[in-house]
Amino acid sequence: MSLWPFITPGIPDRLFERLPGIPLTKREIRVLLISALRLRKDSVLWDIGAGTGTIPVECGLLCPEGRIFAIERDNEVASLIRENCDRFSVPNVEVIEGNAPECLDRISVRPHRVCFEGGKSLKPILEAVWNLLLPDGRIVATAGSLESLYLLSEGFAQLQVRNIEVVQSGVNRLETRGNNQVLAAVDPMFIISGEKLS
Ligand SMILES: C[S@@+](CC[C@H](N)C(=O)[O-])C[C@H]1O[C@@H](n2cnc3c(N)ncnc32)[C@H](O)[C@@H]1O
Numbered sequence: 001m002s003l004w005p006f007i008t009p010g011i012p013d014r015l016f017e018r019l020p021g022i023p024l025t026k027r028e029i030r031v032l033l034i035s036a037l038r039l040r041k042d043s044v045l046w047d048i049g050a051g052t053g054t055i056p057v058e059c060g061l062l063c064p065e066g067r068i069f070a071i072e073r074d075n076e077v078a079s080l081i082r083e084n085c086d087r088f089s090v091p092n093v094e095v096i097e098g099n100a101p102e103c104l105d106r107i108s109v110r111p112h113r114v115c116f117e118g119g120k121s122l123k124p125i126l127e128a129v130w131n132l133l134l135p136d137g138r139i140v141a142t143a144g145s146l147e148s149l150y151l152l153s154e155g156f157a158q159l160q161v162r163n164i165e166v167v168q169s170g171v172n173r174l175e176t177r178g179n180n181q182v183l184a185a186v187d188p189m190f191i192i193s194g195e196k197l198s
Pocket residue numbers: 022023024025026048049050051052053054055071072073074077098099100101117121
């Protein structure tokens with residue numbers, strides 16, 4: 001039986017292979033991000049900075065007729081993405097090893113959907129993917145700080161991204177600490193999304 005035989009997203013974090021020091025988009029944030037992507041069975045998704053590969057795995061399962069491109073600059077992390085795709089028997093993920101935005105012209109298929117995490121070099125990535133995003137495509141980015149959110153909001157406005165939505169997560173998980181059950185916060189994230197009208 002498959003490791004995740006369900007039709008809903010939200011694979012528990014503990015089921016993924018991990019590498020020390022490589023962050024993972026936490027399950028609850030991933031679910032919000034994936035809902036903002038509004039996937040179709042045949043979506044072409046680019047996940048830029050795919051890390052552990054949680055998003056390619058989930059989206060590969062949700063889009064059995066689609067193609068998922070996981071873009072990752074670190075070779076060791078790129079191997080981890082392949083391992084996680086094998087682990088969950090996801091056949092439709094292609095890992096592109098390279099630094100975005102330079103490596104994006106190696107991908108032969110333009111995306112309907114793009115996701116990435118906001119960081120210092122996000123403006124050139126945002127501009128490059130916006131030009132390549134197909135009409136009616138959606139773009140979703142996450143930001144863990146006000147600075148990243150600001151850069152993303154400014155970038156979305158400059159590119160005239162339509163129907164922009166910003167959501168901030170507020171998630172607590174029950175944890176056992178000693179003899180007590182406590183609620184521990186999952187780092188809040190902003191999820192900013194929008195679309196390119198035809
Ligand atoms: C926070 S992790 C992503 C976590 C991922 N969403 C997950 O759930 O596993 C960010 C990843 O982006 C990669 N990265 C950062 N900037 C990049 C760039 N310009 N091009 C390609 N990969 C990049 C890093 O190597 C890192 O593995």
